[in-house]
Amino acid sequence: MSASQQKSSASTSPSGEHYDAIVVGAGFGGLAMLNRLRKQGMSVRVLEAGTGVGGTWYWNRYPGARCDVESMEYSFQFDEALQQEWEWPERYSPQPVILKYLNHVADRFDMRKDIQFNTRVKSAVFNENTNRWTVTTENGESLSATFCIMATGCLSAPNTPDFKGADSFKGEIYHTGKWPHEEVDFTGKRVGVIGTGSSAIQSIPIIAERAKHLTVFQRTPNYSVPAGNRPMDPELQKQIKADYAAFRERENQQQTAFGSRFESSNVEILKITKAERDAIFEKYWQIGGLLFLYASSDLLLNREANETAAEFIREKIRTIVKDPATAQLLCPDTVVGCKRLCADSGYFETFNRPNVKLVDVKSAPIEELTPKGLRTGNTEYELDCIVFATGFDAMTGSLLRMDIRGRKGLTLQQKWAEGPRTYLGLTTVGFPNMFIISGPGSPSVLTNMVPSIEQHVNWIGDTIKDLRERQLICIEPVAEAENAWVDHVNEVAGYTLFPTCNSWYLGANIPGKPRVFMPYLGFPAYTAKCNEVRAKGYEGFALSKG
Numbered sequence: 166m167s168a169s170q171q172k173s174s175a176s177t178s179p180s181g182e183h184y185d186a187i188v189v190g191a192g193f194g195g196l197a198m199l200n201r202l203r204k205q206g207m208s209v210r211v212l213e214a215g216t217g218v219g220g221t222w223y224w225n226r227y228p229g230a231r232c233d234v235e236s237m238e239y240s241f242q243f244d245e246a247l248q249q250e251w252e253w254p255e256r257y258s259p260q261p262v263i264l265k266y267l268n269h270v271a272d273r274f275d276m277r278k279d280i281q282f283n284t285r286v287k288s289a290v291f292n293e294n295t296n297r298w299t300v301t302t303e304n305g306e307s308l309s310a311t312f313c314i315m316a317t318g319c320l321s322a323p324n325t326p327d328f329k330g331a332d333s334f335k336g337e338i339y340h341t342g343k344w345p346h347e348e349v350d351f352t353g354k355r356v357g358v359i360g361t362g363s364s365a366i367q368s369i370p371i372i373a374e375r376a377k378h379l380t381v382f383q384r385t386p387n388y389s390v391p392a393g394n395r396p397m398d399p400e401l402q403k404q405i406k407a408d409y410a411a412f413r414e415r416e417n418q419q420q421t422a423f424g425s426r427f428e429s430s431n432v433e434i435l436k437i438t439k440a441e442r443d444a445i446f447e448k449y450w451q452i453g454g455l456l457f458l459y460a461s462s463d464l465l466l467n468r469e470a471n472e473t474a475a476e477f478i479r480e481k482i483r484t485i486v487k488d489p490a491t492a493q494l495l496c497p498d499t500v501v502g503c504k505r506l507c508a509d510s511g512y513f514e515t516f517n518r519p520n521v522k523l524v525d526v527k528s529a530p531i532e533e534l535t536p537k538g539l540r541t542g543n544t545e546y547e548l549d550c551i552v553f554a555t556g557f558d559a560m561t562g563s564l565l566r567m568d569i570r571g572r573k574g575l576t577l578q579q580k581w582a583e584g585p586r587t588y589l590g591l592t593t594v595g596f597p598n599m600f601i602i603s604g605p606g607s608p609s610v611l612t613n614m615v616p617s618i619e620q621h622v623n624w625i626g627d628t629i630k631d632l633r634e635r636q637l638i639c640i641e642p643v644a645e646a647e648n649a650w651v652d653h654v655n656e657v658a659g660y661t662l663f664p665t666c667n668s669w670y671l672g673a674n675i676p677g678k679p680r681v682f683m684p685y686l687g688f689p690a691y692t693a694k695c696n697e698v699r700a701k702g703y704e705g706f707a708l709s710k711g
């Protein structure tokens with residue numbers, strides 16, 4: 166953070182201070198929410214654990230961190246001047262550019278004066294007598310608010326496996342989701358990366374270029390397609406900006422996964438020949454990125470159709486990776502897209518380097534960290550640095566790591582013991598006036614996050630405005646609506662191939678976490694449903710004067 170930023174940001178709150186709303190988190194969600202509620206004339210305090218804005222893009226500074234949604238789509242639309250003036254240098258933005266953008270947004274709208282950095286929220290407790298939330302921080306402050314809005318992110322509670330001997334390792338340890346602010350120099354070092362998810366797949370090619378030797382510890386291979394990143398096409402940028410509003414509107418209407426500019430090929434992949442299929446897959450492979458999943462409309466519905474795409478990618482891996490045994494180990498046997506598809510820049514090629522070795526830790530799991538490195542079975546790997554690219558306790562982790570208590574002292578941990586339960590992914594019974602941005606039960610991580618965040622922010626903003634106009638101070642979903650919504654979210658997921666593998670969408674990456682498909686697969690109908698609920702006077706909610 167620059168000196169000027171520090172000067173103009175909020176430091177601490179006088180204990181006991183009351184706000185109309187407290188927003189937890191200053192990433193995309195928190196910044197948009199602050200902007201919206203301030204425009205409604207409300208007093209808002211944003212509490213942020215980091216020393217700066219950015220959320221996911223503040224914490225995930227690992228080498229190669231890059232968004233897998235295209236830059237022209239992965240940005241705010243709430244201000245026309247903002248979207249006109251900002252220039253995106255690449256098709257897919259690297260983390261430093263997105264962080265710079267969010268800092269620009271914070272400065273441009275003078276947001277820092279309402280954001281308190283270095284402030285991790287410890288608890289949020291609803292008081293039924295006052296109808297207020299009391300929020301306490303790890304710094305020992307206590308604030309209150311009428312509304313408590315959780316903008317805590319879907320991928321912000323890092324998962325570090327509890328390996329035996331974790332403290333014994335004498336070298337450097339990193340987690341991709343908590344990367345240091347200073348540059349990490351791997352030059353001449355023996356590095357081990359644990360994990361082969363998106364964070365690993367993005368960082369491995371870069372770490373391999375610098376390290377003396379890199380060992381990749383893989384438990385489950387992942388599907389990855391080339392990102393196809395390149396400098397931004399100035400003509401495309403100009404063309405979109407000429408009518409950004411229409412571009413956004415199309416995206417908002419469709420609420421498609423990963424952006425709006427590409428449509429599914431609409432080809433029934435099983436009704437054409439293998440050569441025709443491969444030509445289509447090749448076309449999408451060349452386009453690059455997650456759009457590969459648009460190659461056919463039924464890839465995530467029909468296992469046989471999916472297998473044709475899976476085999477196409479496996480064939481690519483076998484062609485790229487020269488050592489047949491390594492190539493075989495890198496070939497997944499699961500459903501493509503069931504875990505989030507990865508987009509890489511030279512990942513598989515990296516395994517042709519003489520200084521890179523792939524180790525299968527499914528057949529011989531990591532037993533412990535040792536002073537010199539780590540041990541799997543009878544083999545000890547000597548390392549100078551270990552990088553945990555082991556992911557996140559996704560979607561619920563950041564919420565459940567706080568002590569959130571609603572009516573009658575009910576904790577969110579108790580309420581969600583069998584898995585998250587929400588109405589619309591925005592609210593949960595027993596926790597009045599608490600809203601979750603991109604909560605479980607909303608499309609969130611299956612869509613382009615930024616427009617989905619803004620849709621939530623606008624719905625929450627409109628709802629609070631409506632309540633105030635009607636002189637109501639309390640909103641809470643009713644059990645019947647919540648139960649029906651949870652059933653619906655599960656039912657829709659059940660029609661797809663998503664529940665067939667151990668993904669973080671299902672919480673299956675965290676030992677002991679209930680296996681529930683958390684994001685909602687019902688878009689674009691979701692936005693219409695939220696609008697309809699509002700139009701019907703908040704159907705499924707109880708509203709009261711307190």
Ligand code: NA7
Nearest residue numbers: 326360361362363364365384385505554555556557669674
């Ligand atoms: P992911 O996708 O959850 O990947 C985590 C990786 O770490 C994955 O390969 C895991 O293997 C591996 N892992 C986790 N625990 C262990 C242990 N104990 N031993 C060995 N390997 C382990 O997280 P990312 O940060 O890469 O990406 C998260 C999202 O961020 C991504 O989907 C994008 O949306 C952006 P597993 O597959 O569980 O066998």
